[in-house]
Amino acid sequence: MVANDGSREEDGSAPQQLLTVSGIVKEFPGLRALDDVSLDLASGEIVAVVGHNGSGKSTLVKILAGIYTEDAGEVHLANDAGEQSELYVIHQDLGLAAELTAIENLGLSRDTGIRGLFPFRAGVERAHARELISRFGEPFDVDVPVGTLAPAQRSIIAIARALDGWAHPHNVLILDEPTEALHASEVEVLFAAVRRLAAAGAGVIFISHRLDEVMDLADRVVVLRDGAKVADESTATLDHDRLVTFVTGVTKEEEEHGTSGRTVGEIVLDVTGLSGEAIEEVDLQVRAGEVVGIAGVLGSGREALPAMIFGTEECTEREFALAGEPYERRSPQESIRRGIGFVPGDRAKYGSVRPLTARENMTLPNFSELTTPFGTVDERAERRHAAQLIAEYGVRPPRPEQVFSQFSGGNQQKIVFAKWLRNDPSLLLLEEPTQGVDIGAKRAIYDAVDRVASAGTAVLVCSSDAKELVRLCDRVLVLRDGRVGAELSGDSLTESRLIMEGYGLMSEESK
DSSP, rough: OOOOOOOTTSSOOOOOOEEEEEEEEEETTTTEEEEEEEEEETTEEEEEEETTSSSSSSHHHHHHHHHSSSEEEEEOOOOEEEEEOEEEOOTTTOOTTTSSSSHHHHHTTOOOOGGGSSSHHHHHHHHHHHHHHTSSSOOOOOOOGGGSHHHHHHHHHHHHHHHHOOOOOOOOEEETTTTTTTTTHHHHHHHHHHHHHHTTTEEOOOOOOOOOHHHHHOOOHHHHHEEEEEEEEEEGGOHHHHHHHHHHHHOOOTOOOOOOSOOOOOOEEEEEBBBBBOSSSEEEEETOEEEEEEEOOOHHHHHHHHHHHHHHHBBOOSEEEEEEEEOSSHHHHHHHHEEEEEEOOOOHHSOOOOTTTTTHHHHHTTOOBBTTTTSOOOBHHHHHHHHHEEEEETOOOOOOBBBGGGSOOOHHHHHHHHHHHHOOOEEEESSTTTOOOOOHHHHHHHHHHHHHHHTOOEEEOOSHHHHHHHOOOOOOEEEEEEEEEEEEEEGOOOOHHHHHHHHHTOOOOOO
8 A cells, every 4th residue: 555655565566556647638619628737546545636616627537537538648547467457436426326225226337247137136136235335334224225325325335336346456446526415424434435445456536625635535635726737745745734825826925815995885685594405504794885705615505695595596594684674585586676686607507598699688687778668678779778788898799689609708797797787786696707707808897896896786706716706805704514614804815715714724824
């Protein structure tokens, strides 16, 4: 087994290299997702791959899994004495059928060959399932639907299924965010199983955004940032602060601090005890002229909050008031009527009607200024209105009659922003407001947020981009496991502090 310092195995022999990734390049239109990325993995080794949003982790996993084909470079799996190593990927959703038992799930991926012609042998399959699961710790019931099992037990079933039928132990297992739905005690059960697997000779790649878990489990950490590898270091020589610096690319001396130069007014949004599928007992206030951010890693509940407030996702609360008035039965229609605007993270699915023109998309939420005395839309007035908005927000090309889907991503986002801001909302909800846009569109969107906040709009920004939150916000709430874990403002609002709080870490300096 590889020691934490990367030294040779105890018997003095060099560990066998199972996976070699050399100079991988992957490009998409307008984006180099991976830029000359290389890494290796030895028998008995656990290597973590980490990086912030958009770093290239997902693209790398998809190339290793064969979903994407690299544009340059190569991936090589070991072939030892005629035995070809194989690569298995367990994604975050595990790929299990919740209504089937562990026995049935384990059998789904097995090549039964001629045995498939014979009746199902329940006793043999049950014994096989129990034997597979026993490799990873305490046994559990294999005859109940896996949907009724604990998340850690489901993860073990997924791992056991991947290992079923391995011809030899020197294979590669990739775990992609495996702890997202696990509690601390369940994480330790999973990690014990992974350590046993590595001790038997497998190589493990562990993809995670939880840096404390990375430091606990991995022998070595590879850090990606903006598609490039920026670090490859043993956990024995790495501490949390240095790891956060690798992820962000910013040292404590270099990073910007949040400031609050705005004048804020009365409370616009006042929520107590907001709870839902991904949120638990969140209290939230946003004042007129204030920009409040919501941070947190994927699965923290951050991404669910705007939809709950707007009325497109179910939730409960003890109190919910908008501009001092109770707002209990929320719906998109009523939210629009009460002056709420919502720019969703997925503009193609939820923020636009792609076959319609820019003009038609911009005027969708409110026709009150554009109707004739007979209740029909005055298209001439609508065209004038759309042309003004296109000029104001710098949409390119400036063609109101061009179909929405034919604009670039950044210009589509400008149109979606214009659609809501034309109504002078009292509360603006933003979910990943600059996702998938270029730097020019990002700057224009930031300017628009500054402008409407200065005019008195209360703004709530939910974003996975820590730099963006520092740039835009007066203060930021950090969610962890559906609850508010920290609130940062002023000198405490920095990119590294946001990331560390999101991961549940605190530097010695911050304690």
